[in-house]
Amino acid sequence: xxxxxxxxxxxxxxxxxxxxxxxxxxxxxxxxxxxxxxxxxxxxxxxxxxxxxxxxxxxxxxxxxxxxxxxxxxxxxxxxxxxxxxxxxxxxxxxxxxxxxxxxxxxxxxxxxxxxxxxxxxxxxxxxxxxxxxxxxxxxxxxxxxxxxxxxxxxxxxxxxxxxxxxxxxxxxxxxxxxxxxxxxxxxxxxxxxxxxxxxxxxxxxxxxxxxxxxxxxxxxxxxxxxxxxxxxxxxxxxxxxxxxxxxxxxxxxxxxxxxxxxxxxxxxxxxxxxxxxxxxxxxxxxxxxxxxxxxxxxxxxxxxxxxxxxxxxxxxxxxxxxxxxxxxxxxxxxxxxxxxxxxxxxxxxxxxxxxxxxxxxxxxxxxxxxxxxxxxxxxxxxxxxxxxxxxxxxxxxxxxxxxxxxxxxxxxxxxxxxxxxxxxxxxxxxxxxxxxxxxxxxxxxxxxxxxxxxxxxxxxxxxxxxxxxxxxxxxxxxxxxxxxxxxxxxxxxxxxxxxxxxxxxxxxxxxxxxxxxxxxxxxxxxxxxxxxxxxxxxxxxxxxxxxxxxxxxxxxxxxxxxxxxxxxxxxxxxxxxxxxxxxxxxxxxxxxxxxxxxxxxxxxxxxxxxxxxxxxxxxxxxxxxxxxxxxxxxxxxxxxxxxxxxxxxxxxxxx
Numbered sequence: 001x002x003x004x005x006x007x008x009x010x011x012x013x014x015x016x017x018x019x020x021x022x023x024x025x026x027x028x029x030x031x032x033x034x035x036x037x038x039x040x041x042x043x044x045x046x047x048x049x050x051x052x053x054x055x056x057x058x059x060x061x062x063x064x065x066x067x068x069x070x071x072x073x074x075x076x077x078x079x080x081x082x083x084x085x086x087x088x089x090x091x092x093x094x095x096x097x098x099x100x101x102x103x104x105x106x107x108x109x110x111x112x113x114x115x116x117x118x119x120x121x122x123x124x125x126x127x128x129x130x131x132x133x134x135x136x137x138x139x140x141x142x143x144x145x146x147x148x149x150x151x152x153x154x155x156x157x158x159x160x161x162x163x164x165x166x167x168x169x170x171x172x173x174x175x176x177x178x179x180x181x182x183x184x185x186x187x188x189x190x191x192x193x194x195x196x197x198x199x200x201x202x203x204x205x206x207x208x209x210x211x212x213x214x215x216x217x218x219x220x221x222x223x224x225x226x227x228x229x230x231x232x233x234x235x236x237x238x239x240x241x242x243x244x245x246x247x248x249x250x251x252x253x254x255x256x257x258x259x260x261x262x263x264x265x266x267x268x269x270x271x272x273x274x275x276x277x278x279x280x281x282x283x284x285x286x287x288x289x290x291x292x293x294x295x296x297x298x299x300x301x302x303x304x305x306x307x308x309x310x311x312x313x314x315x316x317x318x319x320x321x322x323x324x325x326x327x328x329x330x331x332x333x334x335x336x337x338x339x340x341x342x343x344x345x346x347x348x349x350x351x352x353x354x355x356x357x358x359x360x361x362x363x364x365x366x367x368x369x370x371x372x373x374x375x376x377x378x379x380x381x382x383x384x385x386x387x388x389x390x391x392x393x394x395x396x397x398x399x400x401x402x403x404x405x406x407x408x409x410x411x412x413x414x415x416x417x418x419x420x421x422x423x424x425x426x427x428x429x430x431x432x433x434x435x436x437x438x439x440x441x442x443x444x445x446x447x448x449x450x451x452x453x454x455x456x457x458x459x460x461x462x463x464x465x466x467x468x469x470x471x472x473x474x475x476x477x478x479x480x481x482x483x484x485x486x487x488x489x490x491x492x493x494x495x496x497x498x499x500x501x502x503x504x505x506x507x508x509x510x511x512x513x514x515x516x517x518x519x520x521x522x523x524x525x526x527x528x529x530x531x532x533x534x535x536x537x538x539x540x541x542x543x544x545x546x547x548x549x550x551x552x553x554x555x556x557x558x559x560x561x562x563x564x565x566x567x568x569x570x571x572x573x574x575x576x577x578x579x580x581x582x583x584x585x586x587x588x589x590x591x592x593x594x595x596x597x598x599x600x601x602x603x604x605x606x607x608x609x610x611x612x613x614x615x616x617x618x619x620x621x622x623x624x625x626x627x628x629x630x631x632x633x634x635x636x637x638x639x640x641x642x643x644x645x646x647x648x649x650x651x652x653x654x655x656x
Contacts, residue, residue, distance in 0.1 A: 131149070285304035344373070359467070
């Protein structure tokens with residue numbers, strides 16, 4: 001720096017001296033001196049100019065040097081020593097280069113046998129190529145992984161860096177686990193179960209229930225409060241709920257060991273809400289879950305999360321309620337709706353069976369007595385109860401059957417739609433008609449499905465009932481009518497009950513026989529009902545083929561239908577019913593091919609196996625003893641393999 005200043009000073013002095021000499025020369029007029037002075041002045045000016053411009057030139061020169069090979073080697077050496085694991089990966093996923101930290105964290109002392117990053121760390125490399133952020137769990141540590149794509153020397157590379165976030169993830173996990181969740185626990189059918197018990201027996205049952213609940217809450221640091229004889233309220237941290245879910249709500253099994261009068265088991269329905277932003281929202285989730293658990297027949301836990309419901313249990317039959325107070329209030333409300341509407345549409349599920357069509361016919365007969373127009377909406381091309389429809393068309397005062405398209409055209413602002421034998425939006429005979437009607441009522445007995453109709457004015461749902469026809473029979477008894485329904489309508493209702501109870505064998509209760517007795521009293525003819533179940537000789541032979549080709553897997557009978565015709569769905573259901581008559585068979589499954597590469601499965605059980613849970617795992621649903629599903633884009637063999645996997649998983653987990 002001193003040398004630089006000295007050179008500048010000498011240049012300035014030389015330049016000034018040169019100017020002075022130039023002035024003298026001007027007086028003396030010497031050419032030699034002109035030349036000498038010119039050279040001196042030029043050199044002095046050049047030196048001054050150099051020291052003015054040099055700093056800029058100096059910076060530019062070294063900036064150019066830093067972007068060349070020297071800085072690349074310096075930068076690569078720096079990346080090799082940096083404390084964050086970094087790896088360069090080629091477009092095909094092969095590892096191109098990695099730094100020392102990546103080697104020490106993920107590779108150890110030996111080089112990997114695998115060359116691919118996906119094989120080494122099981123990362124979604126395609127997501128990294130799209131600059132998506134991933135979380136990697138590796139040997140008790142968590143890493144936030146980012147990828148950045150670039151090109152170098154004709155190579156497409158992805159620079160992947162791993163930022164350790166173990167402490168942050170642990171804090172987040174602790175925060176989520178510390179959130180409070182709400183549980184509502186209800187004893188199923190408490191009043192009916194203990195209706196005829198002595199006070200001492202009630203006290204004993206109550207003590208055993210509270211003991212089971214105390215065991216359930218042990219180790220949770222939560223609180224439990226009894227808010228009614230049959231309802232309890234619990235609050236605990238989410239971390240303890242995870243343990244309870246892993247144990248599959250063991251309280252459901254423990255409560256079944258409590259007996260009333262030595263024969264009736266105590267069961268719980270549990271609604272759980274967690275993952276909410278507040279306690280208020282958690283309680284709301286818990287109540288929705290409890291409604292779902294009760295709607296599916298009780299004896300189960302339903303957990304409501306942001307992503308939907310998770311179910312546990314559900315192996316017992318629903319407890320039949322003996323009180324008809326609710327039926328009376330539903331009947332009065334429904335009659336008011338009918339009387340205030342200008343027309344009533346009655347609709348069931350697609351491929352309507354005797355229960356769906358029979359319950360609709362029964363309601364149509366009652367509405368006719370109220371002098372209101374009613375229409376049974378059914379696609380007759382895909383109906384499984386055409387014998388009943390033809391019989392009803394030929395009776396004295398036949399109901400009006402209408403196709404869904406025409407029904408939609410007739411809908412008015414004051415139309416009422418009554419949906420029977422289903423509450424699932426996805427399987428309605430006509431979703432468009434449901435959307436077009438402002439007023440909707442639902443009458444159904446199937447266990448509650450997640451995709452249920454939420455906007456119904458009346459939602460009458462009784463999962464313990466044998467059939468929708470039984471429920472309709474109870475309702476019309478409380479209608480204010482001038483006279484009883486006609487015998488053909490009673491036949492239709494009795495046919496629906498007969499179908500769903502398998503001739504009064506399955507899922508029958510006291511109220512089932514009371515409903516049948518009422519229908520018999522108003523003129524139902526059992527011989528006429530029996531004729532609705534008759535079939536042709538060809539159908540009988542095909543059904544026999546299905547049964548003959550059945551295979552036994554543990555306690556399950558499985559048969560796959562190789563042929564396809566218009567009656568396959570009916571034959572599959574009938575064959576599934578008959579397969580239950582085989583000794584040692586507790587559940588039956590018949591697979592058949594529908595249109596457009598869709599495989600249907602009809603499932604039946606004697607009650608010990610909940611076929612609803614099995615069908616739900618395959619995308620379907622139904623009831624505990626009768627369920628079904630449809631699997632698209634699959635062969636019968638592939639569908640059978642899927643079913644076997646579900647059955648095997650059920651057996652391994654000791655599920656019913």
